[in-house]
Amino acid sequence: DTAVSQTPKYLVTQMGNDKSIKCEQNLGHDTMYWYKQDSKKFLKIMFSYNNKELIINETVPNRFSPKSPDKAHLNLHINSLELGDSAVYFCASSPSGTGGNEQFFGPGTRLTVL
Amino acid sequence: AQTVTQSQPEMSVQEAETVTLSCTYDTSESDYYLFWYKQPPSRQMILVIRQEAYKQQNATENRFSVNFQKAAKSFSLKISDSQLGDAAMYFCAYNPNSGYALNFGKGTSLLVTP
Numbered sequence: 727d728t729a730v731s732q733t734p735k736y737l738v739t740q741m742g743n744d745k746s747i748k749c750e751q752n753l754g755h756d757t758m759y760w761y762k763q764d765s766k767k768f769l770k771i772m773f774s775y776n777n778k779e780l781i782i783n784e785t786v787p788n789r790f791s792p793k794s795p796d797k798a799h800l801n802l803h804i805n806s807l808e809l810g811d812s813a814v815y816f817c818a819s820s821p822s823g824t825g826g827n828e829q830f831f832g833p834g835t836r837l838t839v840l
Numbered sequence: 841a842q843t844v845t846q847s848q849p850e851m852s853v854q855e856a857e858t859v860t861l862s863c864t865y866d867t868s869e870s871d872y873y874l875f876w877y878k879q880p881p882s883r884q885m886i887l888v889i890r891q892e893a894y895k896q897q898n899a900t901e902n903r904f905s906v907n908f909q910k911a912a913k914s915f916s917l918k919i920s921d922s923q924l925g926d927a928a929m930y931f932c933a934y935n936p937n938s939g940y941a942l943n944f945g946k947g948t949s950l951l952v953t954p
Contacts, residue, residue, distance in 0.1 A: 759941065767879075767929055772943035781940045815885065825890060825937035826873040831885035
């Protein structure tokens, strides 16, 4: 029944490692997103995909690479993890990207880099 | 660039009372949408209310209503008959009609006391 799911919910890893976070939505939406919430709770867009096409790629280090194998999935791969990457990462989806649609959020993945 | 400002980092309200959370935004767009999202301690992001900029009528959802002042670029959230379950972070967000990402304010932490 979960609309937007993310795995894992918690991720603890060492600096320098490579890790992936998976996101799946079963709402039939065309657009998916990745947001980062920092330690001060500030939420900022990282990437937007519409019909598997990258629409928004904010100023994010090249170590972050999203991949959308199909419209229902948007995964986030992070190379060479750094301490500053510690945050909560939210996946979201909406019927289309344009302005007024509600974005449905996943439960978030808390990433801790030691 | 669009910016969203929430000037109240923390607010407190007694159960059954009314509280208003402030939000201002800056944009050169004429067609856009504004949102309030709630993030309880579970960290799940939940849409509270949405306002279309072209609508003069203020949006209302049960105990939640907004005061949308387009000329002043102000979008405040009023919570009536506050309940303990309303305690959460509240984020104001903006998305232009042609946009593909929510621009969030820094959030207001709402404490509800018995």
